[in-house]
Amino acid sequence: MTPTNETKAMDELPLRSTAEFSQDLVEEVNKLGGEWQEEDPNAIGRTMFDLPHSTDDSLTILLPDKNREFVPSQALLRIKSKDGRVYMAVVVAGPFAEPDGLRGDTNLVVTTTVRGGIFMPPYHCRCQVELMGEEINGQLLPPRFRPLPNSPVFSLSSTETEEVLKAAGDIRLGLAAGHDRIEVGIPADKKSVLPRHTGIFGTTGGGKSTTVANLIAEAQRNNFAVIVLDVEGEYTRLNERTTDPVMLAGLEGRGLQPHGVANTSVYHLIGRDTANPDHPDLHSFSLKFYTLSPYALVELAELSEAQDTRFWKAYNLTKTLLRRLEIFPRKAVLNKDEEILINLDEFEVGYPLMTLNHLYDVVLACTATVDKGELPQPVSPDFKNEQTREAIKVLMNEQAATLEKSIPSWRALQGKLGRLRRPNVFDNPQAQALNYSRLIKPGHVSLIDLSDTNSPVINNLVISDILRGVQNRQDEYYQEYEKGSREALPKVMIIIEEAHEFLSEERISAMPFLFEQVARIAKRGRKRWLSLVFVTQLPQHLPRQLFGLINNYILHKINDEQTLGRLQKVISGVDESLWKRMPGLAPGQAVVSLTSMTRPLLTSIDPAPCKLRMID
Numbered sequence: 001m002t003p004t005n006e007t008k009a010m011d012e013l014p015l016r017s018t019a020e021f022s023q024d025l026v027e028e029v030n031k032l033g034g035e036w037q038e039e040d041p042n043a044i045g046r047t048m049f050d051l052p053h054s055t056d057d058s059l060t061i062l063l064p065d066k067n068r069e070f071v072p073s074q075a076l077l078r079i080k081s082k083d084g085r086v087y088m089a090v091v092v093a094g095p096f097a098e099p100d101g102l103r104g105d106t107n108l109v110v111t112t113t114v115r116g117g118i119f120m121p122p123y124h125c126r127c128q129v130e131l132m133g134e135e136i137n138g139q140l141l142p143p144r145f146r147p148l149p150n151s152p153v154f155s156l157s158s159t160e161t162e163e164v165l166k167a168a169g170d171i172r173l174g175l176a177a178g179h180d181r182i183e184v185g186i187p188a189d190k191k192s193v194l195p196r197h198t199g200i201f202g203t204t205g206g207g208k209s210t211t212v213a214n215l216i217a218e219a220q221r222n223n224f225a226v227i228v229l230d231v232e233g234e235y236t237r238l239n240e241r242t243t244d245p246v247m248l249a250g251l252e253g254r255g256l257q258p259h260g261v262a263n264t265s266v267y268h269l270i271g272r273d274t275a276n277p278d279h280p281d282l283h284s285f286s287l288k289f290y291t292l293s294p295y296a297l298v299e300l301a302e303l304s305e306a307q308d309t310r311f312w313k314a315y316n317l318t319k320t321l322l323r324r325l326e327i328f329p330r331k332a333v334l335n336k337d338e339e340i341l342i343n344l345d346e347f348e349v350g351y352p353l354m355t356l357n358h359l360y361d362v363v364l365a366c367t368a369t370v371d372k373g374e375l376p377q378p379v380s381p382d383f384k385n386e387q388t389r390e391a392i393k394v395l396m397n398e399q400a401a402t403l404e405k406s407i408p409s410w411r412a413l414q415g416k417l418g419r420l421r422r423p424n425v426f427d428n429p430q431a432q433a434l435n436y437s438r439l440i441k442p443g444h445v446s447l448i449d450l451s452d453t454n455s456p457v458i459n460n461l462v463i464s465d466i467l468r469g470v471q472n473r474q475d476e477y478y479q480e481y482e483k484g485s486r487e488a489l490p491k492v493m494i495i496i497e498e499a500h501e502f503l504s505e506e507r508i509s510a511m512p513f514l515f516e517q518v519a520r521i522a523k524r525g526r527k528r529w530l531s532l533v534f535v536t537q538l539p540q541h542l543p544r545q546l547f548g549l550i551n552n553y554i555l556h557k558i559n560d561e562q563t564l565g566r567l568q569k570v571i572s573g574v575d576e577s578l579w580k581r582m583p584g585l586a587p588g589q590a591v592v593s594l595t596s597m598t599r600p601l602l603t604s605i606d607p608a609p610c611k612l613r614m615i616d
């Protein structure tokens with residue numbers, strides 16, 4: 001300590017010589033049992049006494065300033081409590097510097113500092129840790145007690161930290177913040193992780209798309225079949241390497257190479273544009289109306305009750321008509337087709353070979369019949385000939401009395417179906433429906449480009465159709481696998497961008513069927529290696545029930561307090577200190593919480609090696 005006036009004054013007192021004083025001190029120390037030995041020379045600090053406001057999982061550690069390098073935010077520490085128990089803890093606040101024996105804001109300290117004096121009292125560090133658990137036989141179990149005061153604290157080596165955190169995985173996401181080069185990744189072959197589904201949330205600009213690009217690239221490298229429902233067409237250039245200077249610099253800093261993603265295909269709806277017409281493997285596809293469950297259609301088209309009743313009437317009349325016209329069941333394969341109808345589950349699929357135009361024509365005919373007008377010219381090519389038009393007329397005559405009245409409701413239904421018809425994506429003979437065997441081919445990335453549909457309803461029908469198609473094909477594979485005729489199941493990852501537009505809390509009560517479909521896939525996913533990834537900037541709009549199906553989270557910056565509060569209620573396992581950091585995360589930083597990890601980790605996500613299409 002720099003001498004003060006007080007110590008100078010003491011110097012002037014008649015004291016014994018320093019030699020005499022030292023001698024006395026040694027004798028005194030020996031009387032008390034000799035010089036104090038740190039029990040463990042590797043201890044970096046000690047636990048402090050508790051205070052009235054101490055809480056269960058939180059603890060204060062005191063350490064000499066020279067050891068501050070061991071306690072950066074998120075560092076792991078081992079506490080060997082004096083009662084023999086061993087605890088693992090993580091630094092959640094600090095290290096703070098505090099002068100020995102003085103308060104940091106004491107007059108003496110403040111005044112000398114502002115008056116330009118140099119008064120640097122010796123000081124130590126204090127940091128706050130959260131108890132992760134008690135180490136028992138190499139396992140980390142929930143702590144029943146807390147470390148006693150004055151227990152020695154030790155820091156963990158990088159290797160040990162890696163082992164404790166269980167952060168690594170073949171699908172690399174980035175590096176853990178606060179640690180030296182600890183990789184954060186998702187284990188690719190553990191059924192307990194990805195097939196228990198993932199949510200990637202954060203405000204616009206937080207880094208979601210970059211994370212998704214990494215996830216796609218890494219999942220592909222690990223031989224996943226990846227299907228991306230790319231609402232904005234952002235991922236249609238993933239086959240190219242990034243040219244973004246920020247990403248390139250970031251990659252270099254981590255010793256990573258820029259690269260395009262291998263084996264990508266871009267699919268866009270027939271008649272709609274793609275965001276990347278130059279993609280080397282570009283396909284257009286159409287939707288088959290009959291692969292959609294009529295229940296899904298009713299929900300996604302948001303039919304009112306009056307429209308709903310009319311929809312089912314028309315749907316059933318269309319079935320009758322198709323039977324009479326021998327469109328289905330077909331005469332040549334009558335027995336087989338009848339068999340199909342017996343086993344038909346309309347919660348899964350629609351009536352075989354029914355087109356949207358068939359249904360639309362019947363709705364037109366019903367409207368005209370209720371309106372007592374002439375039957376209009378059918379739009380379906382199948383219904384154009386004289387014989388079919390006669391069949392429609394007969395059917396309408398039979399049914400006229402049973403049709404619900406109210407022409408406006410019929411017109412409204414006609415309008416809604418008309419809107420689905422207009423883009424000409426249903427049953428379009430110029431394009432095939434999606435080939436699900438191709439979509440779930442290992443190592444293949446299918447980018448479903450929905451950027452030009454301009455219709456959330458159509459997007460949602462596509463998503464619903466793909467979920468069903470992939471699930472059915474994977475089910476078939478699974479049965480073969482069970483029987484032993486298939487070696488392994490392809491690992492499938494389905495990424496749903498703008499997930500709040502597909503499943504929203506607001507509409508969920510009106511969409512029990514759709515949610516049921518997602519829930520069914522989610523629940524079966526584990527056995528069948530199907531993993532769903534929901535990406536959204538509006539997680540607060542996702543239905544609460546969905547969170548019950550998601551077990552992994554990548555949380556980018558979220559600054560809306562209400563959203564945070566809501567998420568905090570539904571996402572377990574992320575501790576208070578990490579929630580607090582969420583509003584301040586930089587682009588590319590995220591809290592990663594995976595079922596494989598010991599605790600969630602603040603992660604600095606890798607820059608994307610591949611090209612993301614800029615969208616505004």
Ligand SMILES: Nc1ncnc2c1ncn2[C@@H]1O[C@H](COP(=O)(O)OP(=O)(O)O)[C@@H](O)[C@H]1O
Nearest residue numbers: 203204205206207208209210587588605606607
């Ligand atoms: N992991 C990252 N590393 C470096 N920069 C990033 C990272 N993630 C995001 N960024 C920066 O933030 C911007 C927005 O990221 P983006 O992934 O498009 O966010 P979001 O999809 O959430 O809107 C990027 O253009 C980039 O500049």
Ligand SMILES: [Mg+2]
Nearest residue numbers: 205208209210
């Ligand atoms: Mg984005």
